[in-house]
Amino acid sequence: MTQPKLRIRGLKKAFGDKRVLDGIDLDLMPGTGTVVIGGSGTGKSVLIKCILGLVTPDTGIIEIDGEDVLKAPRHRARQLRAQIGMLFQNGALFDSLPVWENVAFGLLAGKKIRRAAARDKAAEVLAQVGLDASVGALSPAELSGGMQKRVALARAIAAEPAIMFFDEPTTGLDPIMGAVIDELIVDCVKRLGSTSLSITHDMASAQRIADRAAMLYEGRVSWSGPAADLLTTADPVVDQFTHGRAQGPIKMALRR
Template sequence: MNAALTKISLKGVRKSFGPKKVLDGIDVEVDAGQSLVIIGGSGSGKSVLLKCILGLLRPEAGSVRIDGEETVGINGTDRARVMKKFGMLFQGGALFDSLRVWQNVAFGPIQADGVPAPKAKEIALAKLGAVGLPPEVGELYPAELSGGMQKRVSLARAIAREPEIIFFDEPTTGLDPIMADVINDLIVKCVRDLGATAISITHDMASARKISDRVAMIYEGKLIWQGATAEIDQSNDPYVDQFIHGRAEGPIKMQVRKL
């Protein structure tokens, strides 16, 4: 990859919890404007990798560079400056129940950027419109919304500060197949409209295929395959093949406790 175009670069990232190696030497790069989806089973290290990029966890070894800047170990104003580049759609939505929808979407602009509430509300309503929700939804509370609408609100919040990099944590979890496809379409649209770089983690292959330019698979803490999304069916890797087709039989053995 052209270093000038590389938005996110991980080299030799390792993270353990006690004796358990969760990430074991991860190397991956994401170009500006590119969408990378990280796949893998539960407990494979996907979420830990995302937290290392975000700076929520510090790896024991390796480098995490954003726009060429080393971010492992930075704190204070430098960390805040890097974090300003990020937007996040959390797995469960993570909306604040006590705040109206528009206040949820405007939370970042108000709290992090000091935008006055009236202006922040304008921003929030515009972002709700970008995900297909009318202004009156802004006056509702999250509990009054369906799961699909909550996910749209979470997406609106993720793009409210117009981030350069957006993270999607299992964006279609808990949604029926039709609503999941709607959310996938909105993710593609929002990322494209912002010109943002995206990293998503998911085990939903329909979502992975739709929202990604590239796919990387983690297994037992190692990146075992990465390449263009269009090439994943010809990976010739038995672990990848088993995962993307959801087969019980194969080299990946699920830990099942006998009753």
């Protein structure tokens, strides 16, 4: 049997009295795309932060290539997580740096490349997301929202990561540009042979960029299956969420 590229078991995380993750089980198989859906506050971002090491879970297992990063020595955990590339929700570009330095930031910060070579690499990767090398000299503020998203994608793939995370990749984009970004994501992931994990509320995007889907509800994966089944499954929680129905098992939490 093929070993999952990323395997999560029994992952729990609470903040005070609020338990956000209550036993997440999830497998990402090599070379496949998985999308995680769920309402606001259901733990999607916390899940990614736990995998990235930005948040320490209370208990559970997070394995990359069969090694539990939570039990690995610090240097080994860093090596394992170095396989991950991240496209942040709002791009998270550095306004003080030109586009080419944003794209090559991880390579430069890790001292994996000299500045002249980094500029050439940035131009190469920008071309892969449909941007001319001349864009590298611009500042992020000079770019449209769609171009900023492309630059953020270029930065995420610059180090040719084995695992890719996409956090709301089409947020703030019109439907056409959203479809363009999705196409670029699929192309880049396929070309690199990467395994991807995406978070999105956009069901059209979810079906374009993922093979599998998982629904987070009450701190757990309540449903998983082919992404193509998101709009047709009989699961009442998934059905309510994907069709935006006010009535159903999902209730709006009341603040007290």
